[in-house]
Amino acid sequence: MTAYLSVPFISIAAAVVLHISARFKKYDPVKKAGAAVFTITAVFLNAVFFSFHLIPENMLFIAAAVSVLTAFIITVICLKKMSNGLTEKLTEVLSDEESAKRDFHPLHKIFEKIKKSHGDKCTKHRNEIEDCFEEIRPALNGLAAVTEQYFFFLRTLNSKIGNIISDVEIINNSIALVSQSTGKTYESISSLAAATEELTATNENISVISENAESITKNAVTSTDETISLVHRLQEASGSIERIVTMIMDISDQTKMLALNATIEAARAGNLGKGFAIVAAEVNELAGQTNNSLTGINTNINLMRTTSSDTVEKVKSIYSIINDVKREISNTTGAIFQQNESTAVISSETQNVAQEVNRISEDAKNLTRSADGMVDSIKALKNVGISIERATLKSRDLIHKIFDNMNKLSDFE
Amino acid sequence: MAQFTALSHDVEVNGQTVLSIVAGMDTFREIALEILESKGISSPKENDWYLQQSWLDAFKEIAENVGEYTLMEIGRQIPENADWPPQVNSIETALSSIDIAYHMNHRIQGRIMFDPQNGSMLEGIGHYAFRQDSEKRITMVCDNPYPSDFDKGIIESAANKFKVKGDRIRVTTDSTSPSRKKGADSCTYIITW
Numbered sequence: 001m002t003a004y005l006s007v008p009f010i011s012i013a014a015a016v017v018l019h020i021s022a023r024f025k026k027y028d029p030v031k032k033a034g035a036a037v038f039t040i041t042a043v044f045l046n047a048v049f050f051s052f053h054l055i056p057e058n059m060l061f062i063a064a065a066v067s068v069l070t071a072f073i074i075t076v077i078c079l080k081k082m083s084n085g086l087t088e089k090l091t092e093v094l095s096d097e098e099s100a101k102r103d104f105h106p107l108h109k110i111f112e113k114i115k116k117s118h119g120d121k122c123t124k125h126r127n128e129i130e131d132c133f134e135e136i137r138p139a140l141n142g143l144a145a146v147t148e149q150y151f152f153f154l155r156t157l158n159s160k161i162g163n164i165i166s167d168v169e170i171i172n173n174s175i176a177l178v179s180q181s182t183g184k185t186y187e188s189i190s191s192l193a194a195a196t197e198e199l200t201a202t203n204e205n206i207s208v209i210s211e212n213a214e215s216i217t218k219n220a221v222t223s224t225d226e227t228i229s230l231v232h233r234l235q236e237a238s239g240s241i242e243r244i245v246t247m248i249m250d251i252s253d254q255t256k257m258l259a260l261n262a263t264i265e266a267a268r269a270g271n272l273g274k275g276f277a278i279v280a281a282e283v284n285e286l287a288g289q290t291n292n293s294l295t296g297i298n299t300n301i302n303l304m305r306t307t308s309s310d311t312v313e314k315v316k317s318i319y320s321i322i323n324d325v326k327r328e329i330s331n332t333t334g335a336i337f338q339q340n341e342s343t344a345v346i347s348s349e350t351q352n353v354a355q356e357v358n359r360i361s362e363d364a365k366n367l368t369r370s371a372d373g374m375v376d377s378i379k380a381l382k383n384v385g386i387s388i389e390r391a392t393l394k395s396r397d398l399i400h401k402i403f404d405n406m407n408k409l410s411d412f413e
Numbered sequence: 414m415a416q417f418t419a420l421s422h423d424v425e426v427n428g429q430t431v432l433s434i435v436a437g438m439d440t441f442r443e444i445a446l447e448i449l450e451s452k453g454i455s456s457p458k459e460n461d462w463y464l465q466q467s468w469l470d471a472f473k474e475i476a477e478n479v480g481e482y483t484l485m486e487i488g489r490q491i492p493e494n495a496d497w498p499p500q501v502n503s504i505e506t507a508l509s510s511i512d513i514a515y516h517m518n519h520r521i522q523g524r525i526m527f528d529p530q531n532g533s534m535l536e537g538i539g540h541y542a543f544r545q546d547s548e549k550r551i552t553m554v555c556d557n558p559y560p561s562d563f564d565k566g567i568i569e570s571a572a573n574k575f576k577v578k579g580d581r582i583r584v585t586t587d588s589t590s591p592s593r594k595k596g597a598d599s600c601t602y603i604i605t606w
Contacts, residue, residue, distance in 0.1 A: 141485060145483045149438050
């Protein structure tokens with residue numbers, strides 16, 4: 001029973017609070033409506049509860065329910081009426097644009113407050129605000145311009161970063177190709193190094209052969225020298241033989257003369273000289289035969305002399321050829337020596353090049369890894385750029401909005 | 414007059430005016446110089462002359478790729494860096510002399526388009542027409558190949574340079590008149606203070 005009786009008292013208290021609060025709010029019809037509703041409800045409930053003593057105790061719950069329902073219906077009706085009033089008021093206010101501006105413009109509210117608190121100083125404050133706007137406006141314009149340029153710069157930068165990414169990717173591909181090529185070059189140079197080593201060995205063999213050939217030609221020269229000397233001696237000997245043959249021929253001629261004399265003397269002696277004549281004839285014949293033989297010998301000696309002279313000429317020619325050969329072999333040996341040195345240098349350099357190429361190949365692999373990393377970093381950088389680009393665009397829009405609002409505030413009378 | 418298109422190919426603009434692009438994009442002056450160079454103006458010098466079409470091409474690039482505030486900022490640099498004669502000492506005289514200054518900074522076939530000796534003005538680059546509507550209201554009709562925001566910057570900066578302390582300059586585009594932004598040949602600005 002006490003609980004039911006507390007309801008009307010709470011309604012009365014609420015109505016009083018709302019009335020008081022609505023008194024300080026000039027444009028708060030909702031609170032006014034609420035206060036009215038609570039007042040009516042409180043009165044109605046009081047009437048219901050004061051008549052409770054007429055109701056049997058077992059019917060109290062039903063009576064309370066009926067009273068609450070009735071209060072609810074009354075509240076709805078009252079709110080509807082008040083809201084209609086509020087709508088009319090709003091329509092009236094909004095139909096006049098200037099008054100709407102005046103009543104709802106934030107600057108108006110600020111000025112109203114300043115007016116209330118500072119009275120005549122209001123105009124001065126407004127002028128100060130306007131002066132601030134005058135300062136802010138070009139600054140904002142400059143800021144907007146810089147933001148635009150920053151946006152353009154970022155877009156250019158992003159485009160350039162895009163180009164860099166493409167270039168780095170191309171470089172990356174090129175490095176990969178270089179890496180492959182250096183690998184192949186390393187293999188080729190390794191083969192070349194092996195070939196030059198073989199060439200060095202072959203050259204050394206040729207050098208030995210060449211030295212042997214030189215030695216042989218030296219021996220050949222010596223032999224030809226000796227041959228020439230022997231032929232000369234043979235010529236000298238044939239000269240001696242010729243002189244002897246001449247001497248023998250003289251003797252033979254004298255012998256013939258003697259045989260002739262002997263024959264004459266034998267003839268003079270008659271029969272006694274017949275035997276002697278035969279001997280003389282035999283001696284004469286022997287002398288003739290000797291002469292014939294000596295002529296043959298002389299012919300042969302001349303032939304031998306001619307032949308030996310020819311032989312000397314031929315041997316001299318051989319000697320000259322051998323000397324030429326010797327000189328050529330000597331030159332060849334020198335060339336082979338130089339070639340050996342060059343081949344040794346080539347071999348050493350080829351090995352160095354092979355090592356360098358191998359190092360380049362390793363560097364190229366490292367470069368590829370770095371370029372991959374660079375592409376990732378640049379892509380991340382590009383994303384950052386795009387984000388800043390978006391932020392800049394948004395900043396520009398915000399500055400634009402600030403401009404618009406400043407202009408609205410400045411234009412407000 | 415169509416925006417970004419010179420009426421004659423032999424119209425030139427002086428280096429001091431060209432350099433306003435660099436001044437207007439001071440923070441990014443290298444980019445400004447790059448834009449000028451891409452349009453055929455390399456390392457502009459104050460006392461040299463450059464093809465107006467090249468300069469307009471640079472403006473087109475800025476209008477299409479940078480933005481309106483930058484154009485306005487470039488316009489602001491023109492009165493800031495100009496040598497004003499002593500007789501220009503008010504908003505009215507400043508705005509009315511823009512057209513003369515404009516012609517003095519351009520030449521055609523080697524002839525400067527305004528002769529201060531006899532006051533003769535050559536035609537071919539359009540005008541900045543001045544009309545005083547009331548004591549504190551001026552209308553400027555900009556009929557030239559330059560971008561709308563650039564002209565607004567010139568007007569705003571010139572008016573602000575010669576305003577009396579306490580004056581608050583408002584430059585608004587006359588929305589009832591044609592606009593180069595919408596393909597017209599001219600733009601109209603209303604200046605109040």
